[in-house]
Amino acid sequence: MGVSALESTHASEQMEHFEEQVRELLIPTDAEDAKLVQKGLMLYRQGVVKQLQIFNDKITSMVQDVTRVYVKLDLVFASMSSCTCPTEGFCRHQMATFFAAFSKFGSVGDWVTAWREPAREQKEVADWGMQTAKDLIKANGILKPDYSRWVHSFEVSFDTLLASKKFTSPYVIPELYGIYERRIHASAPVEQEWRLLYEMVAMVVSFRKLAMLSEQLGHDEDMVKRAYLHLFHNLMDDAEDLAVKIGVQSLPFAFDEFIERLKNDAFDLLRCCSGLEYERIYLYRLLWVQFFKKKDWREEELTKIQAGLKALQDWENPLPLMVAGVHLNILVGNDEAAVRLMGQFTDEEITPYMLFWIEYLTTLKAWRRVAVLIELFLQKVKGYLTALGGYHSCVTFARNALKALTTFCAENDRVDLYERGLLVMLPYSFGEYEYLLFERKQYERWGELQAFVGLDFYDLPKDRLKVIEKEQPEVLLGMLHQTAQREIDQKNRSSYKMAVRHLKKLRTLYKKLKRVDDWEYFLETLMERTKRLRAFHEECRRSKLVDV
16 A cells, blocks of 8 residues: 555554554563664664555565565554564564554654653662662572562562553463563572472462453453463463472472462462452462471461451452362361362352362372262262353363272272263263273163264264174164164155165164064054155165065
């Protein structure tokens, strides 16, 4: 398009939107970002940006650098912009193209000057004795470990990068968080044992800050899921891996104070926001299993939880504190209190959290305690699956649940309990149940299961059918009868042809079973019942199923 299109009101609004995103992505106190802006500015001033065009929310250009490259800027989501050069992320060619486009609306020089002097960062620098958030974080790798300084520096860096911006698009958060996370890792203490603890504290603080930011920006559950839920799940996975690494080394005595402080901060995960319940509770439970193992700590936490529940306002969600209460009661061995608490939840609320405790007690080989939880779980899981909805989600949950039950059932010779789980979670446990019945050669029940889920004969795996036809062919009779009848009920020529194919297979099986009389009686009854279906009768005669 021509210049006039670039100068249109719509294009102006788009450029303003894009320009805000560029400010979000590039941090003036970061040396690499500063170099990037400088290189882009040089290319723009050299006049090597050619063929600049805007269309369909995109800006495209050709940049004649050392080699020719092609740039596409996404005006809606800056992070989706691309360049044919090998550089990852926002590159100097994209920066030069941005400057070339921005020059149609304002002064590039003024933009660069304003970008280099962010007021919010200046204020935070002043607050911290003229030290930038980045320098402050770096100091952690040099100075003696200090929990308060760690937490404060994480919070300052987070607020500087993610919480002090006007632009609130959820799709920018992963990119900004990536910059924040790289700074945290780059500034960790040198000593291995302190580095691991530092990263664990950083994860808890970062998780809490990100959850609070999500609520402050008004991002609903669906928006978070589409844009950056993976950040929370990555933190959960990383915390689990880190817990294993820390657990295998002997912890210095100096760690005690840090772990106790972390324990107190972990409580805030339960109350920091109203959303992300499952993720917040998961991280909280992990910490209490892996780190906070002293019995008096756990008993104190229970008292704290009870006080927290009493102090809740009417509008606050009690679920995270209640689940935490169940968890701590299980950790201190008070299963009766835990079960009583679980009784206060609906099936939909408590069931997804139960697998964690089943797996935890399984690792302890506390079989009696596991058995109680499994019984309770099997009473609740059907209600949960009904409320969950979505076939794929239900199948995934059923598969995870059966995995959690497997060790207990195998160690305690409780195949009956496993089968109960399979039954109660049908149809979502169909694959596992079908396999179990076939492997145990319970072919009749296997056939009943196929009928229950409504599979037609031609949907069944051929290798399974061959085995059953050889070992217990009568199992297939019912399925063939049902499938043939369903085809006849369709009342069209192609369905009649399929029905006849199944009936001929039935005839073969009846002969194999030496039940020819039963077959003839069935066929005679069927032809009488369908005498008005002329097309069906024609197909029967054409295929010589009946005499012409």
